[in-house]
């Protein structure tokens with residue numbers, strides 16, 4: 001198992017901090033929440049995080065002061081910093097970036113936007129730790145360890161089917177034409193008949209066993225992977241999280 005990326009959340013509003021932490025936990029990150037600069041510094045000294053979410057307006061030292069300190073020190077200077085700001089004032093953003101933040105996000109923000117920004121700064125600064133795992137319903141795929149599991153049991157999936165499944169899971173609930181799948185999974189320089197896709201989808205369904213119903217044929221359009229149908233019945237309240 002790969003280690004989950006550690007995210008230090010420096011945010012003095014408990015409700016926002018908690019919401020961020022819950023969402024991070026559900027999406028493959030290991031968050032630690034602190035409410036002010038002094039606690040943030042203690043945490044950074046103890047365990048170096050993989051990314052820091054830093055609120056701009058904090059009691060005591062401001063986010064900008066902290067960012068500037070961390071950028072100056074050898075140990076912390078490459079840790080990605082994503083600034084959280086309540087204000088959409090242009091000068092704040094500029095100051096945040098000047099202080100050494102990699103990016104900023106303006107409150108209120110959506111979970112999806114936050115996750116996308118975190119992944120983007122991690123990819124830029126530390127591509128090796130971006131967690132390339134994806135979960136749809138009870139089906140999980142980890143590209144790092146090359147494992148596919150359904151309800152915790154490992155499934156045997158061939159290399160082409162693995163790539164196909166990875167793409168479908170990352171873009172779940174959308175219909176993909178055979179042409180798109182050929183482009184995205186096989187690469188657009190390869191000349192293969194579209195029927196080939198059908199062959200691999202058939203193999204994929206065989207590999208998925210009980211979860212085979214998650215790969216749907218959409219008549220006249222293509223294929224879709226859905227959290228529904230994993231038991232032949234709609235999954236109740238199953239969250240979908242795609243990387």
Ligand code: CA
Pocket residue numbers: 011012013055056057058
């Ligand atoms: Ca604040």
